[in-house]
Amino acid sequence: MLGISDLFRQEIRVINLGVEAFALTLERLGVPVIHVAWSPPAGGDPRKAALLAALTEDEEE
Amino acid sequence: MSIKTANQAALERLVQARPMLVDCLPAEKAMGLTGRTVLHAGPPLSWEHGCPAMQAAVLCAMRYEGWAADDATALDFVLQGKVRLGPCHHMGAVGPMTGIITPSMPVFVVENRARGNRAYVTINEGLGKVLRFGANDDSVVERLRWLAREVGPVLGAVIRAGGGIDLRALMAQALRMGDEMHQRNVAASCLLARTLMGHLARASIDSQAVARVADFIASNDQFFLNIAMAAGKASTDPCLGIQNSTMVVTMARNGTDFGIRVAGLGDRWFTAPVEMPKGLYFPGFGPEDANPDMGDSAIVETMGLGAFAMAASPAVARFVGAGGMQEAIRATEEMAEICLGEHPHFRIPSLDERGTPVGIDIRKVVETGITPLINTGIAGKKPGVGQIGAGVARASLACFEQALEAFSARSR
Numbered sequence: 001m002l003g004i005s006d007l008f009r010q011e012i013r014v015i016n017l018g019v020e021a022f023a024l025t026l027e028r029l030g031v032p033v034i035h036v037a038w039s040p041p042a043g044g045d046p047r048k049a050a051l052l053a054a055l056t057e058d059e060e061e
Numbered sequence: 062m063s064i065k066t067a068n069q070a071a072l073e074r075l076v077q078a079r080p081m082l083v084d085c086l087p088a089e090k091a092m093g094l095t096g097r098t099v100l101h102a103g104p105p106l107s108w109e110h111g112c113p114a115m116q117a118a119v120l121c122a123m124r125y126e127g128w129a130a131d132d133a134t135a136l137d138f139v140l141q142g143k144v145r146l147g148p149c150h151h152m153g154a155v156g157p158m159t160g161i162i163t164p165s166m167p168v169f170v171v172e173n174r175a176r177g178n179r180a181y182v183t184i185n186e187g188l189g190k191v192l193r194f195g196a197n198d199d200s201v202v203e204r205l206r207w208l209a210r211e212v213g214p215v216l217g218a219v220i221r222a223g224g225g226i227d228l229r230a231l232m233a234q235a236l237r238m239g240d241e242m243h244q245r246n247v248a249a250s251c252l253l254a255r256t257l258m259g260h261l262a263r264a265s266i267d268s269q270a271v272a273r274v275a276d277f278i279a280s281n282d283q284f285f286l287n288i289a290m291a292a293g294k295a296s297t298d299p300c301l302g303i304q305n306s307t308m309v310v311t312m313a314r315n316g317t318d319f320g321i322r323v324a325g326l327g328d329r330w331f332t333a334p335v336e337m338p339k340g341l342y343f344p345g346f347g348p349e350d351a352n353p354d355m356g357d358s359a360i361v362e363t364m365g366l367g368a369f370a371m372a373a374s375p376a377v378a379r380f381v382g383a384g385g386m387q388e389a390i391r392a393t394e395e396m397a398e399i400c401l402g403e404h405p406h407f408r409i410p411s412l413d414e415r416g417t418p419v420g421i422d423i424r425k426v427v428e429t430g431i432t433p434l435i436n437t438g439i440a441g442k443k444p445g446v447g448q449i450g451a452g453v454a455r456a457s458l459a460c461f462e463q464a465l466e467a468f469s470a471r472s473r
């Protein structure tokens with residue numbers, strides 16, 4: 001199993017989730033990066049996320 | 062019925078609508094609009110909450126109808142409750158920007174042959190100082206009277222002679238010619254003019270009147286916009302009342318509030334303060350001069366066109382400040398994230414013939430935080446100025462959050 005120090009001795013290819021600034025920084029450094037635009041459901045509001053989850057269950061009935 | 066099944070039914074009803082342009086008649090005759098009634102764009106609005114441009118347009122419409130000789134008298138009538146105000150949407154109609162409709166105004170009649178329902182919209186007044194942007198001087202009133210006296214009757218006769226115009230086919234073709242049917246309607250207007258031309262020439266109407274009407278249509282690249290809106294209204298209205306569907310059926314703004322209605326929640330409006338549009342301004346104007354977003358024209362986005370079809374219309378992306386082709390494609394792809402499906406008839410060549418995103422789902426909007434993008438004109442906030450630019454606006458997220466709460470409460 002590779003240690004963390006081994007990881008940085010090889011070519012790094014990155015999949016970045018969420019905050020785009022990290023991907024842009026890596027891009028500027030010439031690191032291959034795929035950015036995935038992701039944010040927590042309902043902006044992280046647990047109540048609205050619960051409402052959405054309940055309605056999704058309804059959809060699956 | 063599950064939400065999934067209900068949404069499939071709602072989407073199918075929306076995309077399989079067959080809107081046909083069948084007539085142009087005074088609103089009184091076409092839609093039973095009687096008495097001293099002024100219809101406006103957006104969700105319900107009390108006089109005191111109306112923005113200055115909306116209030117100016119209401120008073121101007123009353124002068125046009127001859128109910129009041131001047132604005133002061135018209136205002137007295139309003140404050141005494143002698144004039145009824147109501148949303149166009151409650152009368153089967155839609156109106157751009159201020160969206161004013163009064164009984165003697167001619168309205169296009171669009172019939173959805175798939176369901177038998179009808180929708181109504183005024184004739185687009187053209188550019189410059191016009192009622193829909195809150196302009197209100199005598200030139201505005203004179204143009205409105207000419208539309209009622211000459212343009213409406215001529216167009217009515219010509220459309221009836223043609224036996225109806227298939228708007229879905231016309232819009233599908235215009236989409237392939239670079240229109241998105243909200244900010245750009247030049248192709249659709251030309252296609253409509255081509256369809257009307259023969260009937261116009263054959264009609265037993267004074268040739269000078271025919272020439273004036275032809276010149277009027279030819280001078281306005283946005284002539285078709287109102288008709289696209291009525292097509293959207295006729296297509297979406299039958300979806301209201303489909304139990305358990307989370308699909309958005311109406312998006313509209315009155316210059317103060319943004320409002321939506323949802324298929325499974327009936328006639329109920331969910332409203333929140335409307336946002337300011339962002340875009341390009343005519344020389345001499347800037348964001349400080351702009352009125353908050355306004356009009357029923359977001360019905361175009363509700364049926365899968367307008368900003369949802371931005372990828373079909375890169376020229377518009379530049380005009381409304383959204384950038385170039387890549388931004389246009391991104392806008393359409395972003396809207397796909399909040400929609401139930403793709404339109405089987407409105408296809409975009411530059412996206413390998415994929416259909417435009419259609420059927421906004423309140424759940425997807427709340428889940429992603431992506432709000433519908435709307436192409437829009439920008440009205441001056443000062444009454445009488447009219448249009449000062451064009452751009453894009455976002456629907457208010459709070460409307461969708463409220464609707465989600467109501468939907469959840471209903472199913473508990």
